[in-house]
Amino acid sequence: MNFFLKRLLICFLCTVKCFAVLYGQLVPHSVTITSPDKKLKVAVNETDDNVVYSFIANGQQLIRQSVIGLDGVGKFHWLQSSLKHVKQTWKPVWGKRAIVPDDYNEALFNGALYKIRIRVYNDGFAFKYEGTDTEKELTQFNFAGNYTAWYYNGENRNIGPEKLKDANGIRMPVMTIKADSNHYMAIHEANLESGEPLLLKANQGTTNFTICSKRANAWRVVLFGNTPGKMVDSHLIELLNPEPAKNLDFSWVKPGVAVWDWRINGAEANGFKYEMSLPSWKRMVDFADDNNIKSLVLDADWYGPEFSKGSDPLKGGKIEQVHQLLNYAKAKGIGIWLYLNDVGGKTYPLDQTIKQYGQWGAAGLKYGFMNGSPEEKNKHTQLITKLCAENKLLVDFHDGPVHPYGQMRTWPNAVTREYCHAQLDAHRVFQPSTFVTAVYVNMLAGPLDMSNGVVDMMQKGRVDNPTPVPSTITAEAARTLIVFSGATIIPDIPENYLKHPQILKFIRAEQMPWKETKTIIGEIGEYIVMARKSADNKWLIAAATNEEARTLSIPLSIIDKGQYKATIIEDGKDADFRTNKESYIVTNPTVSYGQEITVHLAPGGGACVLLEKTK
Template identity: 60%
Template structure:
């Protein structure tokens, strides 16, 4: 007995050392399944309970802090037979994930898992401290329908993704009588928030939800896939924004792939500059303008220039050759010039060119030219086809060391930036300057709590001239923000490439705002949603790679005053640059009015800011 005790003691010490070093601690056991079966989060606050009816039907309920939020919801697939539970194995992981880039440098990875052998398929259930997830493992194409339900306990309020349009919501669950697209963000009450999405969608049709009027039951309208069904949870909506649950449900990168070349950052963009006149110079999408943009980027620690459509010919033209057409010689020159200034160049590629010419050859050639990434637009095909093609292009881009940004109704993000860190952003939103209709202030402060939960977004915020007069691609509406809110949105919107749309001279008119944007040096060391309410306002803090803290606030159409506590700072004295809307600022009238101040602050201080209607505030904190 003494020898056995000694062995157990040394095993315990070994596991403790591994845990301190950041390794996983796993405990596997294989036992017969006994129902009801509970999988609880490591902190025991979240519980997914699975039951089996006498008729052989699996169901689950979800509770947070002892409050049931989802009840009596069916699990399973049709077309593969009824489940016949045989055994369950369990394991627990206590580790950390250090992403190549993301919201923070170190992410705890802690969950409890149960794997159920139910004969017809394998059911895997995980519980994290900020949500639960489950998935079915089955042969591709065997299942007919996904029977999974989300039977909410009450008539909660929900918001949904809605393409390149304002989000749907706020909408009571019982008022929904149609299909809905995730992310589905839900307010159960003031202390309970949920989000429904999926993770690790390696094949199949992306998730579509549906419900009937006067019901709180949601089912799945899309065909079965192998993704995780995810229920994110937070006591505040900002906890959903700060979550890494989707990424953690994706596998790590293949061990033989090196992603040290992936560098997130800010990019200038040639699409909205075209047609602008300044000091006798007219901007357009060609080499002289590109060089001015590169020079500006280099002078302000901005990492990239993004070239948009038509550089290789009309983007929808079947004969437009993405390797030989149009301004390809100028593209070669700007890539070469960019390298002399340490500025990477992104290249646009339309799906027409991507399909008319061999995609592997095209992407390899872009790598050989020295391009930094691709912006892929207008992908065609069914949802399942678009999903698998998106993944294929992402994999090829990883192979050829290209970052990628998918636009124009892309497949929703699902945490793939863990497996493919080069998947830095998508236009999974109504973008500020890339859609046909105006982005309303309330849409922005809804999207950050809905669309942005899925992953990094390309929203094109950051105008420095809100009139946009004389632009070739000028929208037929004015920007519905203030100048300060435009800058604030560049920080609030999580993205691996923050694409700003204006010309250098307009940023140079506002040196403090340019200083705030240029200070967004990624990868972020830390991010924290300080406060916010869906559709109302948000306050976000991020720590840049040089340890500078940046804080941004944005509001809807209503003016508001906010107290921003600085408790996220370490002890010491800081110099704060505070940029806020002018006293007469209003997104409908005086939208370029702002004021700045410099103050000394410390961790225990609170900064009070006033936000104009549609306005914002920006704070930069340095020791």
């Protein structure tokens, strides 16, 4: 339909509507969609100028009337609406829990030129536009107060806490918002099929944010929780993505802990110097085999200098050593991830490279330094993920990747990505407050590769960034559980883990896929306590704090009923992330469902609890 015909149709519909209103045959449209538990309400109204929505949670308005619709096609003419309730379940290949309720109420608003679809869940709502390729949105988020917000900020600490009226310019999702101590929200998107990834424009001096990226074929999402942990535990982003294609089998996808060769480079132990080469790789495979660890990740330069166009990802560098490693690891049942970046991925045929890695028997692909616009990077990410799935490879995107938006449902091989500042990466470390902010911001988008789990806190002798880690050993171990990822990549050498057998016991107990997950307590930028039930029915609990020491009481009402042998690892009384990183104590009490465990967290510290059922 050309522009003239569109305008003619709009004028005709306006005339029909005016006559209908005059003669009492049509009243202004107004529909309220509630969540299945009736606690959330999204009210949609048609005004003289626009269609607007507002959001109420637990009787409190959190988003005032905000415009919804597209620009460049005239006012959305609301011709018809329909409502339906959907209640089903999703059983993910892997994820935060084994069974996920998929329960929502949906309204579909039919217009002359496009449709607006809205779904309201118990933990938020989402909307999308269907039926037109118009690129500009009118979408607003007009918050009902001068709330506090945090935002994704690349491989840097998050922006925030920042009052909404103080924000200026462009902000990237996830945008996490604290309205008050009982009302939290987060703005993101789901199922970004095409178009530019989401960007938000802050209108300084107001509490109004608008979408300023080109309109995308995606869901616009508002998560909600009475606590920030409720949003951490949400599956709404994934549920808005389609299930895998019927012709694809993902039973081969096995999430778990992995070791990594990048951070070991230069470390020495018992007269052996670690390098990124076969002798060191074999030692890492042996360690993985002894400790129920799934795989070893090879990083850059194995096929030649990573940014050289002459480095052939199928023939260059240490290729013969890699073939020997793949055979050695296969005999032990350990997977090997292979690194590839955009130079090698675009200089040489990508499909042939990925197919060959699959035929070699590799377990996964770590893809780094992707170039292009965000829209181009998203298309390339989709292509790589698909090619990896077809060749039974897991995939991890690094170095400024496109934000996750629930792909793990459609593509369960998309197990993690560096949508954060990873520890010891980017040639710098991050502070404790950065961690306990990122888990409430970045991690709402999906699984993260943050590479925690250091035990050599001083990092002496390492080739890349030998910087002391601003954390405690206990906190580093706790973070391996807290961070949601299908590949928990730990960065140290075997000998250092073996010096701390209780720490290693906790990490090796992180057997996935998780059967259950619960963020117990926490606050953005302050602390978090996370519990997960392992594939072999152990409960693991981890706590981490910011630069402040704190004592926490952890209720065991979240675990299964019964009695447990507990292994509790907590910071020593003299521990401090600045001065004494390695002090911790271990106790082994017997505990039961319904009790409380009290743990001490040093400044920048943490605690780990392993619960093994006895009866």
